[in-house]
Amino acid sequence: MTENWTAIAMAFVALFLVGGIVSFLKQGLKKGAALLAALAVLATTAAVLWW
Structure with a gap:
């Protein structure tokens, strides 16, 4: 698949x-919620950069 x-x-x-x-x-x-938002931004950034 990928x-x-x-x-x-x-x-x-x-x-x-x-x-x-x-x-x-x-x-x-x-x-x-603010802490989770920061972590979500980091996880999204990691996913985009890894791609």
């Missing part, structure tokens, strides 16, 4: 973190 398994894995990690952001915001944990 040889970019690491990039695909990082994209899924980013999507998982976005789900965590939504969950944290529903609970009112804004600092936690």
